[in-house]
Amino acid sequence: MADLPRPFTAVLGEVDLLSWQGIGRVTLGLFALTVVRYLIIAVYNLYFHPLRHVPGPPLWIAFDGLRSIYKMRGILEFKYVEFHEKYGEVVRVNANEVAFIRPEAWKDIYGHGHAEFPKHFPGLQLDTKKIVFAHSKDHFRYRRAMLPAFSDKALRLQEPLIRVYIDLLIKRLREKAEIGESVNMVRWYNFTTFDLIADLAYGTPLQGLAEGKSNAWLDNIGNIIKLLPIMAFASVFPFFGIFMRFFAGPQIRNAEKKHFAFASQMTRDRIYHKKQPDRGDFMDFMLRSRGEPHEMTDDELASNADLIMLAGSETTATLLSGVTYWLLKTPHALKKVTDEVRQAFKSDEEITFDDTRARLPYMWACLQEALRIFPPLPLGMLRTVPDGPPVQIAGITIPAKTQVSVPQLAAFHSEYNYYRSRDYIPERWLPESTTDPNSPFFNDRREIHKPFSVGRRDCIGQNLAMHEMRSILAKVLWNFDLTLDESSNAWHHQKILALWVKPPLMVHIKQRAT
The missing domain is CATH 1.10.287 (Helix Hairpins)
Incomplete structure (x- = not known):
């Protein structure tokens, strides 16, 4: 001794x-x-610490790891809402992380005009062949190859393919209405969006609408989403990570390997054994990059088609579920939007992408309000301030290496930005609310509303998503009278594990009276 x-x-x-x-x-x-x-x-x-001047919860600042505990519990984004109510528009939510709910933060963090802030995904093993995880050079190449698939020209070609699945959804709901069954709208919206995106990406529907049941793809995506916060927790607590990798690592890796093998096989089948050439789907447009400097390899096409499946289906189904719920909880809005749809069209065959965009201004307001109160991506997309001198974000000096974000749920639910921010009020998006100083919503800071992000890495599929949501919602409202089942009265009380963990949304549907 x-x-x-x-x-x-x-x-x-x-x-x-x-x-x-x-x-x-x-x-x-x-x-x-x-x-x-x-x-x-x-x-x-x-x-x-260099961030000591930024207010925030002392325990969270003092001890890294609390953030991951709350994320694993599915309540992190709600804590951010509380923190911004208590500490203001700029909050230090961790030792090295600052969250902003000021509108100008979107441009300062995600926008053009400055060096790109790298994405930060704590605890995740990233597939950099996917556009959302790609480094700047590859991201530019992927985006150039993929953007034509989401152009106005592409949308016009894709509309007949998409209408097949929307019409099949209406057929299935009509069958349920005839026998008087209540319907889980989350399930049917998921079947619809996954079927149509699978057809656009691979030329192969998943048969969810046809068979009325889930499939391995849907189930696997749900399991991966639930694992994300656990992986993040493991990154903060290494001993837990070692334990998890020892007991669950092989199972997780095998599931990921099986899923990617399935996605790769579907991609190869679409590229080399396609039965319907030049059908105007996603793969058609992306394959046109072959022979160009921005061409994508088979593995890159497989990774990004897999990403499109999740980003282009789960988020759209989430928003459709959210707008349906909030309309059924808001009778005056439901009546107004239903009357608008039924007066605008004599039959549901008349409901097209262009006409829903031009003739349904109140439904557009309903969708915007749903994107605000129930954003499909409710979290903040973390970025890291690059090396170099401190930068100004929303008027606050932030040093290099700091993680920064605009947490969407907190920003969209804040009284700093919206009058009666916790209420579903589509009228706040109508033109008169922006031009009439007497409107209670005149001073709403609508520029904070960026549900598809901004800048060089914004969502490339946002136009397609809006077309889908308008067409599906319009056809449902044109054909059916809807009422909410009592079991779903508190449906919006959900956890968030990367995405919303949605319980069944039970709705009574009746064929509309002619």
Whole structure:
């Protein structure tokens, strides 16, 4: 013991380190040093860190890891809402993370005119062949190859393909209405969007609408979403990560490998064995990059088609579920939008992309309000301030290496930005609310509303998504009278694990009276 450093001997005393008493004292000493270490870090984070001037919850600032615990519980985004109510528009939510709900933060973080802030995905192993995870050079190449698939020309070619599935949805709902069954609209919206996106991406529907049941693809995506916060938690607590990799690692890797093999096979079948050439779907347009500097390899096409499946289907189905729920909870809005649709069209065959965009201004307001109160991507997309001098974000000086974001749920639910921010009020999006100073919504800061993000990495499929949502909602409202089942009265109380964890949305549907 004489050779041990004094701090250790002070804690351990003169004991035999191989005895149980010695092992106990060593453990106690290590524990004491760990506590001291965390206390020193906490003091530094609170009083000496470069971000000490930014207000926020002291415990979260002092101790990294609380964020991941709340994320794993599915309530992190709701805590952000609370923090912004308490501390203001700019909140330090972690030792090295700042969240902004000021409109100008969108441009300062995600927009053009400055060096790109790299994306930050804590705890995740990233497939950089996917456009959302790609480095800047590859991202530019992928985006150039993929954008034509979402152009106005492409949308006109894709509309007949999409209408097939919307009409099949109406047929299935009509069958349910005839036998008087309540319907889980989350399920049917998911079947519709996954079927149509699979057809556009691979030329192969998943048969969800045809068979009325889930499939391995849907189930696997749901499981991956639920694992995301656990992986993030493991990145903060390494011992937990080792434990998880030992017991669950092989199972997770096998599931991912199986899923990607399935997606790759569907991609190869679409590229090399297509039965319907030049059908104007996503793959047709992306394959036109072959032979060009921005061409995509087979593996890159497979990864991005897989991404399109999730981004182009789950989020659209989420918004359709949200707008249906909030309309059924808001009778005056439901009546007004239903009357608008039925007066605009004599039959549902007349409902087209162009006409729903031009002739249904109140339904557009209903969708915008749903995107605000129930954003399909409710979290903040983390970015890291690049190396170099501090930058100005929404008027606040932020040093390099800081994680920054605009958390959508907190921004869209804040009274700083919207009058009666927790209420579903489509009228706030009508022209008179923006031009009449007497409107209670005149001072709403609508420029904070960027549900598809902004800048070089905004959502390339947003126009398609809006066309889908307008057409599907219009056809449902034109054909059916809807009422909410009592079991779904509090449907909006949900957890968020990367995306909303949606329970069944039970709705009574009746064929409209002619």
